[in-house]
Amino acid sequence: MPKIVYDGSLDPRTFKDVIGQTIIRLLESDPDVIYVDADLMSTIGTYKYHQEHPDRAINMGVSEANMMGVAGGLAASGFKPIAHTFGPFASRRSFDQVFLSAGYAGNDITVIGTDPGVCAAFNGGTHMPFEDVALYRAIPTATILDITDTVMFKTLLPQLIERPGVKYIRVGRKQNAKVYDEGSAFEVGKSIRLREGSDLTIIACGIMVHEALQAARILSEQGIHAEVLDMFTIKPLDVEGLLHSAKKTGAVLVAENHNKIGGLYAAVCEALAFHHPTPAACVAVEDEYGEVGPQDYLQQRFGLTKEHIVQVAQDLIKRK
Amino acid sequence: MTNNVNALKKLAAQIRLGAMEAIQARGFGHVGGSLSVADTLAVLYGAILRVDPNNPKWPERDKMVCSKGHAGPAVYAALALKGYFPYEDILTLNQPGTNFPSHCDRKKTPGVDMTTGSLGQGTSLAVGMALGDRLKGRDSRMYLIVGDGELNEGQPWEAFMFAAAQKLDNLTVLIDWNKKQLDGFVADINDPQSFAAKMEAFGFHTQQVKGNSVEEVLRAIQACEEVKGRPHAIVLDTIKGAGIKEVEDTFSNHSMTPKPEVIQGWVQILRDQIAAMDGGVFDA
Numbered sequence: 001m002p003k004i005v006y007d008g009s010l011d012p013r014t015f016k017d018v019i020g021q022t023i024i025r026l027l028e029s030d031p032d033v034i035y036v037d038a039d040l041m042s043t044i045g046t047y048k049y050h051q052e053h054p055d056r057a058i059n060m061g062v063s064e065a066n067m068m069g070v071a072g073g074l075a076a077s078g079f080k081p082i083a084h085t086f087g088p089f090a091s092r093r094s095f096d097q098v099f100l101s102a103g104y105a106g107n108d109i110t111v112i113g114t115d116p117g118v119c120a121a122f123n124g125g126t127h128m129p130f131e132d133v134a135l136y137r138a139i140p141t142a143t144i145l146d147i148t149d150t151v152m153f154k155t156l157l158p159q160l161i162e163r164p165g166v167k168y169i170r171v172g173r174k175q176n177a178k179v180y181d182e183g184s185a186f187e188v189g190k191s192i193r194l195r196e197g198s199d200l201t202i203i204a205c206g207i208m209v210h211e212a213l214q215a216a217r218i219l220s221e222q223g224i225h226a227e228v229l230d231m232f233t234i235k236p237l238d239v240e241g242l243l244h245s246a247k248k249t250g251a252v253l254v255a256e257n258h259n260k261i262g263g264l265y266a267a268v269c270e271a272l273a274f275h276h277p278t279p280a281a282c283v284a285v286e287d288e289y290g291e292v293g294p295q296d297y298l299q300q301r302f303g304l305t306k307e308h309i310v311q312v313a314q315d316l317i318k319r320k
Numbered sequence: 321m322t323n324n325v326n327a328l329k330k331l332a333a334q335i336r337l338g339a340m341e342a343i344q345a346r347g348f349g350h351v352g353g354s355l356s357v358a359d360t361l362a363v364l365y366g367a368i369l370r371v372d373p374n375n376p377k378w379p380e381r382d383k384m385v386c387s388k389g390h391a392g393p394a395v396y397a398a399l400a401l402k403g404y405f406p407y408e409d410i411l412t413l414n415q416p417g418t419n420f421p422s423h424c425d426r427k428k429t430p431g432v433d434m435t436t437g438s439l440g441q442g443t444s445l446a447v448g449m450a451l452g453d454r455l456k457g458r459d460s461r462m463y464l465i466v467g468d469g470e471l472n473e474g475q476p477w478e479a480f481m482f483a484a485a486q487k488l489d490n491l492t493v494l495i496d497w498n499k500k501q502l503d504g505f506v507a508d509i510n511d512p513q514s515f516a517a518k519m520e521a522f523g524f525h526t527q528q529v530k531g532n533s534v535e536e537v538l539r540a541i542q543a544c545e546e547v548k549g550r551p552h553a554i555v556l557d558t559i560k561g562a563g564i565k566e567v568e569d570t571f572s573n574h575s576m577t578p579k580p581e582v583i584q585g586w587v588q589i590l591r592d593q594i595a596a597m598d599g600g601v602f603d604a
Contacts, residue, residue, distance in 0.1 A: 058451075065474075068444070069445050070444050070445075071448060073434070073445040073446060073448020073449040073450075073452060074451065076426075076445070077453055077455075100435070105434065106427050
């Protein structure tokens with residue numbers, strides 16, 4: 001079970017360090033693991049390892065389409081490939097290769113797309129994927145995670161590389177709020193209830209978990225009791241956990257660092273519409289392209305803050 | 321396995337016949353590109369590839385990736401003649417539920433080493449497999465067939481650059497330079513200039529041969545054994561539709577829907593050729 005230690009403070013470790021360390025630990029513990037990157041090793045701390053072990057950590061250069069195909073070929077040879085690049089290049093740039101050379105062809109690969117959504121910050125709109133989840137959701141049987149904190153990342157990556165099919169992890173490289181204690185266990189496809197409530201359910205993933213927990217605290221001061229679920233697995237969606245909470249609260253708010261089209265909000269609405277129609281709303285990007293700026297500015301600009309969640313929650317419960 | 325040129329010529333004709341009979345059974349298909357590559361497939365499956373039809377996934381085997389996946393009918397004919405499955409099976413080409421789709425699918429057809437069809441993608445997959453075999457310490461060779469039209473795509477050049485940088489000398493790229501793509505002549509649509517010069521510049525050990533001559537293709541593939549430290553490229557100067565004069569002379573021969581009596585005529589031409597050939601029955 002995950003042990004929750006959230007108090008609003010930042011994780012003492014950056015994702016950047018933990019991503020690289022976790023990959024290297026897997027390479028050292030399992031000779032079948034192999035890691036490919038498209039000239040972004042230095043951004044997750046794996047370049048030095050590559051220099052020492054160029055056959056285990058392979059630098060493909062700036063060629064994401066080729067990287068995904070080579071990863072597929074390595075899978076066919078009996079390896080468990082991990083491929084990393086920034087989110088936009090891990091999704092829309094190389095989508096056809098992931099879809100066909102990995103998914104359709106039956107070559108199981110794990111893709112790490114760093115700097116999702118507004119986490120791309122100073123790299124700006126060209127590097128800012130608000131659509132990566134939508135693309136990966138359309139790959140049959142793909143697994144998609146949006147990571148909450150470093151403990152979750154280092155616990156889930158070893159599980160993910162053993163899963164069949166295409167696996168996609170979106171994760172930032174800076175510090176998120178610390179939510180889970182060391183040693184917490186996570187199960188792909190099983191959401192985590194971070195806070196109990198009765199008036200509405202806030203479903204969040206990635207950087208929006210911190211915003212959701214802060215919003216829930218503000219709402220409770222107003223007498224609105226929000227339940228908060230960490231839906232870190234976007235696909236396969238934890239429909240059982242969603243319905244259990246939705247039936248109790250009667251209103252569902254989804255908070256995600258992604259276009260409102262095709263991501264977690266869409267997945268939740270699809271499940272609710274079929275199983276248990278429930279008033280729903282989202283705090284997500286309103287079908288826009290990204291732009292440049294510091295992450296806190298971008299969260300304001302695209303409406304991804306605790307204040308936005310509070311506002312949307314207040315409006316949502318009136319629709320119950 | 322055989323180095324007997326007459327036997328390989330006969331095998332090439334049998335592959336052509338199999339491809340045409342499969343296409344005949346469905347009524348339409350990728351005629352031109354299946355015929356142009358038949359001689360190369362005959363050399364690979366007749367004389368070169370260390371494979372075991374009874375154990376298609378034997379990890380130490382040599383591999384063949386036909387990145388121009390639309391040559392599926394010719395690949396299926398070669399695999400059937402090699403003994404992977406009964407010859408009659410390939411006559412289900414493109415029928416509902418078939419294991420013989422127009423483009424090669426490793427999940428459906430025994431002996432197909434990689435799924436291809438979206439042009440360019442087979443190159444990276446083959447390079448990844450060749451690299452994987454080397455890293456696993458296997459003494460396996462990879463033969464990658466690409467089309468000339470396919471090389472309009474950018475991805476193969478990423479894959480070739482990487483293969484040379486990795487010094488993948490277990491990889492041989494066979495470029496089926498049959499001069500035509502779907503809409504017309506390759507040189508008219510997006511002129512690639514010299515494939516041989518390009519591959520040489522990319523760092524490949526490069527040869528150019530008459531690709532519809534089993535002798536020349538065999539000699540070129542064997543010559544690759546002597547060159548270490550670089551991947552190999554063989555530009556196959558071929559004719560799209562090779563082996564059936566009427567197809568060769570048809571401008572638009574990529575995908576064809578011949579009248580039943582026309583394709584029956586082609587099948588008869590190939591049967592007559594085979595009956596007149598020496599070389600006996602091909603022994604897988």
